[in-house]
Amino acid sequence: MKITSTSCICPVLVCLCFVQRCYGTAHHSSIKVTRNQTKHIEGETEVHHRPKRGWVWNQFFVLEEHMGPDPQYVGKLHSNSDKGDGSVKYILTGEGAGTIFIIDDTTGDIHSTKSLDREQKTHYVLHAQAIDRRTNKPLEPESEFIIKVQDINDNAPKFTDGPYIVTVPEMSDMGTSVLQVTATDADDPTYGNSARVVYSILQGQPYFSVDPKTGVIRTALHNMDREAREHYSVVIQAKDMAGQVGGLSGSTTVNITLTDVNDNPPRFPQKHYQLYVPESAQVGSAVGKIKANDADTGSNADMTYSIINGDGIGIFSISTDKDTREGILSLKKPLNYEKKKSYTLNIEGANTHLDFRFSHLGPFKDATMLKIIVGDVDEPPLFSMPSYIMEVYENAKVGTVVGAVLAQDPDSANSLVRYFIDYNDEDDRFFNIDANTGSIKTTKVLDREETPWYNITVAASEKDNPGLLSHVTVGIRVLDVNDNPPELAREYDIVVCENSKPGQVIHTISATDKDDFANGPRFNFFLDEHLSINPNFTLKDNEDNTASILTRRRRFSRTIQDVYYLPIMISDGGIPSLSSSSTLTIRVCACERDGRVRTCHPEAFLSSTGLSTGALIAILLCVVILLAIVVLFITLRRSKKEPLIISEEDVRENVVTYDDEGGGEEDTEAFDITALRNPSAAEELKYRRDIRPEVQLTPRHQTLSTLESIDVQEFIKQRLAEADLDPSVPPYDSLQTYAYEGQRSEAGSISSLDSATTQSDQDYQYLGDWGPEFKKLAELYGEIESERTT
Numbered sequence: 001m002k003i004t005s006t007s008c009i010c011p012v013l014v015c016l017c018f019v020q021r022c023y024g025t026a027h028h029s030s031i032k033v034t035r036n037q038t039k040h041i042e043g044e045t046e047v048h049h050r051p052k053r054g055w056v057w058n059q060f061f062v063l064e065e066h067m068g069p070d071p072q073y074v075g076k077l078h079s080n081s082d083k084g085d086g087s088v089k090y091i092l093t094g095e096g097a098g099t100i101f102i103i104d105d106t107t108g109d110i111h112s113t114k115s116l117d118r119e120q121k122t123h124y125v126l127h128a129q130a131i132d133r134r135t136n137k138p139l140e141p142e143s144e145f146i147i148k149v150q151d152i153n154d155n156a157p158k159f160t161d162g163p164y165i166v167t168v169p170e171m172s173d174m175g176t177s178v179l180q181v182t183a184t185d186a187d188d189p190t191y192g193n194s195a196r197v198v199y200s201i202l203q204g205q206p207y208f209s210v211d212p213k214t215g216v217i218r219t220a221l222h223n224m225d226r227e228a229r230e231h232y233s234v235v236i237q238a239k240d241m242a243g244q245v246g247g248l249s250g251s252t253t254v255n256i257t258l259t260d261v262n263d264n265p266p267r268f269p270q271k272h273y274q275l276y277v278p279e280s281a282q283v284g285s286a287v288g289k290i291k292a293n294d295a296d297t298g299s300n301a302d303m304t305y306s307i308i309n310g311d312g313i314g315i316f317s318i319s320t321d322k323d324t325r326e327g328i329l330s331l332k333k334p335l336n337y338e339k340k341k342s343y344t345l346n347i348e349g350a351n352t353h354l355d356f357r358f359s360h361l362g363p364f365k366d367a368t369m370l371k372i373i374v375g376d377v378d379e380p381p382l383f384s385m386p387s388y389i390m391e392v393y394e395n396a397k398v399g400t401v402v403g404a405v406l407a408q409d410p411d412s413a414n415s416l417v418r419y420f421i422d423y424n425d426e427d428d429r430f431f432n433i434d435a436n437t438g439s440i441k442t443t444k445v446l447d448r449e450e451t452p453w454y455n456i457t458v459a460a461s462e463k464d465n466p467g468l469l470s471h472v473t474v475g476i477r478v479l480d481v482n483d484n485p486p487e488l489a490r491e492y493d494i495v496v497c498e499n500s501k502p503g504q505v506i507h508t509i510s511a512t513d514k515d516d517f518a519n520g521p522r523f524n525f526f527l528d529e530h531l532s533i534n535p536n537f538t539l540k541d542n543e544d545n546t547a548s549i550l551t552r553r554r555r556f557s558r559t560i561q562d563v564y565y566l567p568i569m570i571s572d573g574g575i576p577s578l579s580s581s582s583t584l585t586i587r588v589c590a591c592e593r594d595g596r597v598r599t600c601h602p603e604a605f606l607s608s609t610g611l612s613t614g615a616l617i618a619i620l621l622c623v624v625i626l627l628a629i630v631v632l633f634i635t636l637r638r639s640k641k642e643p644l645i646i647s648e649e650d651v652r653e654n655v656v657t658y659d660d661e662g663g664g665e666e667d668t669e670a671f672d673i674t675a676l677r678n679p680s681a682a683e684e685l686k687y688r689r690d691i692r693p694e695v696q697l698t699p700r701h702q703t704l705s706t707l708e709s710i711d712v713q714e715f716i717k718q719r720l721a722e723a724d725l726d727p728s729v730p731p732y733d734s735l736q737t738y739a740y741e742g743q744r745s746e747a748g749s750i751s752s753l754d755s756a757t758t759q760s761d762q763d764y765q766y767l768g769d770w771g772p773e774f775k776k777l778a779e780l781y782g783e784i785e786s787e788r789t790t
Helices: 011-023 356-361 613-639 712-725 765-769 772-789
Strands: 002-005 059-063 072-078 088-094 101-103 109-112 123-132 143-150 164-169 177-180 198-203 208-210 216-219 231-239 249-259 272-278 286-290 303-310 316-321 326-331 342-351 365-375 387-393 401-404 417-421 431-433 439-442 453-462 469-479 494-497 505-512 524-526 537-541 546-551 563-571 579-591 597-599
Touching: 059 072, 088 101, 101 123, 164 177, 177 249, 198 208, 208 231, 272 286, 286 365, 303 316, 316 342, 387 401, 401 469, 417 431, 431 453, 494 505, 524 537, 537 563, 765 772
Parallel strands: 059 143, 164 249, 272 365, 387 469, 494 579
Antiparallel strands: 002 072, 072 109, 088 123, 101 109, 123 143, 177 216, 198 231, 208 216, 231 249, 286 326, 303 342, 316 326, 342 365, 401 439, 417 453, 431 439, 453 469, 505 546, 524 563, 537 546, 563 579, 579 597
């Protein structure tokens, strides 16, 4: 089969066309591979070989965005088996077959029925096959080929990250890199110049330039000054087809802001200033402001002010307001007009952050002269003290006198003084003052626990000159009275372990009191005497403002009661004493042996041992299986009962096996082995309880009366005789083993038969190390050991 394309468009097709022309295989740029045939020599028999494939893999090209009215011709498929009689049928399958690409099943012509977009799909993989139209059998194997969508310049470059916002320092050198912009083109970068982009600047010259290949934006001027112009809007264009005519383009905006550097020194607007300060100015108060201007911004405009010369250095001081960048002039010592009427100061303002790159633009400081004129004024009243401290008890009645202030006019006129409290509008007014006497009284009931201290400002003015004021601070301490009962320091979560012992401390509590130390912290803890004695818990006062909760009994159980309540009383040490009652909630929890809480929720025994759900299911299955085995065993025994009479004809020896097990060491009802272990401790003969004997035997004490004088062999014979005569024994032979230990062993018997009535000295502490499955068993044996010790 041969595959024929319409034209050689791309470089790959050019190579293919060159190969085709060299071999002269087909027309219309086709590649033809004929069948392999074996040439036979004349006179020799023709040898037939299996024909090889008559068509090979190839690829077609189709232009994207085809807008013609007719389907676009793609190429032609042709098989060597096709003689032109229509007997060969061509079938096309794969991506887009039948929808996008159609084939003439007789001629093999392939057409594209839709407009394709290379940016959505670059190629299609299809399969072609030639079959016999009559038999529908394939004439040649199926072949795969590719139809590639050939790109055209239908996409303009785009700036995906624009618009851009960027900054660059002012006074930067020419050529300083500002930003690199990148435009993307969706066209095929491997075909032509459709995706080859060049950059140019449309707006922003002559301040900035752009590299046409890399898109790097740079400064194009020296010493661009932010104080002259701060913001620039630069428009960058990206054009494909390497910038040629007909190429598509896209643009973006780059907003560039010049950032500030310290290239401007501070400057005072004037070289001489004059300031009037009255002699009544208070020491420490601000008496004036001065400011130097700096064209820079931010930290580059920060400056400090200082007094560098003048006769008022010791009287005045200057500080810098960081927010307003002003110099605040303050009074260090009081002024007196009669002694000195003016002062002169030399003030300097200097930048704090210097950039040595621009030191040639300095110096970055400036100085000015300030003349201060002292004004003569009528002085305000003078208080007898710089501040006052007063005290008053809380809960005092309204109108209680707290104290008094005193002020006098320092002038020779000695005018009368009036007093008032300087309140802000939003302040609560708890006090008032007598305008004539200066006596301060309460206007509300005070609560020390809410506000223990009040600071008020009292102002005094002359009666003849109300505008002339002086102020003094009055601190009022509120004294405590015992008006708050004690209460628990917090909400306590008290836990008692199930295995707690009597008298065990399970928790320690404390109390608090809102009152002062004198009326609070000496707390007493006790139980309410009017209530009955609590049988479970008690309270012990530790006499250190704490109390301990103790248990009265042992052994608590969550399943019986998981929460207990203990009412308590607390009293303070005030006069008179106040008390309060509280109720403690005590939860019962399961604990480890070291006292750590394991759980406080009621739960089943198996869940407390830590068994998982799978383990419980396994145990239940084992129990069911054992029950089934027991039922089956009993059923088999009942169904297989046979007489034990041996037939007279059967002369063979019959062996009857019984697998009935004894009761072990604990089966003391059927056989009394204790007597054989120690004949001196023999008791009366005990009969089995499950079978009522028909014959009364001789009492055992008559048989054993002479045990001291007979040996063990004789004793065993007597016991054998008794067993033979006892009708309650099983109807088959019973093997009884006796092991006499002797009478005079210093170590005593090691048998466990007599240990049921004695206390074991076994230490069960090791059970706690066996894991969570044995925690419950360790707790049980630990409690038994604890009770035995007690």
